[in-house]
Amino acid sequence: xxxxxxxxxxxxxxxxxxxxxxxxxxxxxxxxxxxxxxxxxxxxxxxxxxxxxxxxxxxxxxxxxxxxxxxxxxxxxxxxxxxxxxxxxxxxxxxx
Numbered sequence: 001x002x003x004x005x006x007x008x009x010x011x012x013x014x015x016x017x018x019x020x021x022x023x024x025x026x027x028x029x030x031x032x033x034x035x036x037x038x039x040x041x042x043x044x045x046x047x048x049x050x051x052x053x054x055x056x057x058x059x060x061x062x063x064x065x066x067x068x069x070x071x072x073x074x075x076x077x078x079x080x081x082x083x084x085x086x087x088x089x090x091x092x093x094x095x096x
Contacts, residue, residue, distance in 0.1 A: 025064070028063055032057045055076060056082070058074050058081040
């Protein structure tokens with residue numbers, strides 16, 4: 001158990017949290033999702049655009065390859081988006 005005999009250093013923890021580098025690609029993905037939810041129709045009022053439910057916002061040029069939201073985004077199925085360029089898109093190599 002932590003901090004049994006001493007108080008928890010909240011100020012130090014906060015400084016460490018601020019010092020950690022945030023992932024700019026993650027922030028870019030979040031901005032794309034929020035924009036889609038803001039402009040899209042939401043019939044069931046759950047906070048997500050109807051056309052985005054159960055799907056991913058895919059960047060036309062991958063963020064890992066230098067893409068941005070301004071390059072364009074589209075709605076894709078999770079399977080298709082996560083397979084594109086990832087481990088699922090190329091066949092596994094045998095160990096023979």
